[in-house]
Amino acid sequence: MAVTSLNKLSAFEVARRIASGETTAVAVTEACLERIEACDDAVRAWAYIDGELALQQAQACDNKAPKGALHGVPLGVKDIIDTQDMPTQMGSPVYAGYRPGADAACVAQVRNAGAIILGKTVTTEFAGSHPGPTANPQDLNYSPGGSSSGSAAAVADYMVPAAFGTQTGSSILRPSAYCGVIGYKPTFGTYNIAGVKAAAHSLDTLGLHVRDIDDIQLLTSVLVNRSLAPLPLPTGGPRIGLCRTPLWDSAQPETKAAVEDAGVRLSQAGAAVHDINMPEAYSHLEDVRILINCYERSRHMINEWHDYRDLLSDRFCAVMETGLGLPYEEYVAGMRMTEDCRQNSDALFEDLDVLLTPCVDGEAPRGLEDGGNPRFAGFWTAIRLPTISLPTHSGPNGLPVGIQLVGRYRDDDRLLSVAKWVIETLRAPSSCLV
């Protein structure tokens, strides 16, 4: 059996080995730091890293009895999430060197469960569209996607087993799909978002980037405070609705091929796969989501807009101007519409466990300026459903192309169970990736 470098282990396996005495928190942290030392000049996934501070945390872990499920597990934290011992700089010179007084709730939760906060990962400017310095670790000439660019890239490049990301449009799923990791956006509100810089409060969702789907179960047990049970596989063949969406014709060939191939092979493996049409009302959801995003963001950021406008990017200023000009009545109508669609979304899942649908337009865009289009994930963010991207396919440049599974509102457990089956099925040795 091949020896896997400690930095390549899943969070689950790190925790298991430390608990059993096979390794130590210091050894794992050192392995992660070595990988960062070797590769981060090129990938630039980290906005802040202090090796000494990380090793102090690891040493403190090794010196005491385990106090939680994440004892000794290094994690990355997107740099819009407050940390009491590291700067939180929001990808913006407005917050250069800013040190909040306390940890965000999620950071305090994982710390209390024994996790090591390895460092802060690059975010686009205020989790918007203006990119940070991060490159795609699969090919440095391509974008990692945004806004959780550093979290996805760091996990993909084996610098850390898991990292926090946030999604207001497709900011967890898109970089995960581009970098080739799993991105999970739970049902809106599942993980506590206190201490996370708001983008648009009706949409902002805290989630995860991982390489191993079981790590979602591990972290969720800490973040929602429930006992840890292994993620079960579905008992029968899952019922999957293949939803191409009205945007299908404009998707790139590799995305169409990934979704079609997944549908065929999952059906062959025993899933009941049926084509379903997106309800007509949903076709407006992405436009409405953009409206809500601009309206809310322009209010959240009114302070920075007035006091530090010259430090904001042109892209950010354009969003602010759009948002400030939107009539309140349009915002209320948009909120009503998304709430109605969410409420009615249960009907979609009456005979289905999950939807299978495109995640991104195609492979990551070339260059670092264009972080890609959020639209395929935006539909589901707008109506708060749980979604996951799985790195099951690749495209013409050899870069990852994710597929997206969408679950019923607040039925995350079923989504994750089916997702585990899907990724195991599509990655089976007989598989022939596109």
Added chain:
Amino acid sequence: MAVTSLNKLSAFEVARRIASGETTAVAVTEACLERIEACDDAVRAWAYIDGELALQQAQACDNKAPKGALHGVPLGVKDIIDTQDMPTQMGSPVYAGYRPGADAACVAQVRNAGAIILGKTVTTEFAGSHPGPTANPQDLNYSPGGSSSGSAAAVADYMVPAAFGTQTGSSILRPSAYCGVIGYKPTFGTYNIAGVKAAAHSLDTLGLHVRDIDDIQLLTSVLVNRSLAPLPLPTGGPRIGLCRTPLWDSAQPETKAAVEDAGVRLSQAGAAVHDINMPEAYSHLEDVRILINCYERSRHMINEWHDYRDLLSDRFCAVMETGLGLPYEEYVAGMRMTEDCRQNSDALFEDLDVLLTPCVDGEAPRGLEDGGNPRFAGFWTAIRLPTISLPTHSGPNGLPVGIQLVGRYRDDDRLLSVAKWVIETLRAPSSCLV
């Protein structure tokens, strides 16, 4: 015509007089500060007040052209809301002297519209149930209610025309009812809550304490960014559902009398008043709201719980322990239930403009330890409907007893329009308060 002291004017009237040159921001601010100087040793509504800083803001207003609808209007800010130039101490020694780096969105919005941030008003500990030092200005031997104790008391005592409050249960409406001012909790999410310390994110709502209902319209125009139009009176007799709720029998006589009297007199004045029963499912809403509150609060506060437990009150620790022990599945079931009730609540309003319902159990409790029971307001907070308390009646000790009007989800304009008619009708010269 009697001359009204400047500190007794409404925000609307302050803005009008300054705009017309009849008075200045400095004169108004001085009047408010004089009132505070005279009375706040007894009322203790303010957690932080710096007269020099307030006057500097006022002088700056007077030195320049008006830039918004609140030019020169002093406002109070509940002390869980971030201010860049004053401490934000959360009613807790954990945050003694804490100075956040930036204004909360709502503070930045009103500042940008010309408002003077007069100071920070007392909150109960983290907007929970452990009281602050504030007394009820109507009788110092009685509670002002909580958690927005200082905001309600300061407005009631003519120290400031309006103040921000927040509500997670009944924290705007209850102190307003006890102190004798108007309390307004908009539809959840209407005012931007970025920069406000979270209690329970699914419930927390930013709102207002005012003496004059037109001030709600003025402040809303700034906070949602729409043009200012005077609050219209309803065109016909409003359709009012008198909802006694399943808690009616346990309400105190003065609350029953206030609601019954309002029903009779509003009917006589032309409203169509019909008794309605609260839907059976709603009778569990307050229990579910408490569950959601404890669950979410215990996650939001995990940082303080671990690092500063000895500085937390016993009451707060009890909420934390309850919340941390709640199973995730119960929380999800509770969220589902409140969402279903909210979605179905439109049906309640098919033939009604507003509900008329108790606001508080009765008059304010004696002493400062017991801030009163949130239950009559908690139903509606749980399902995010807009509500307003109106100081229309009084009780056996001569203290105010508010009534509550509840509006359709996201139909705040209609609620406010009817509320204006109700308060004008019940305060008419012919009225005979209980």
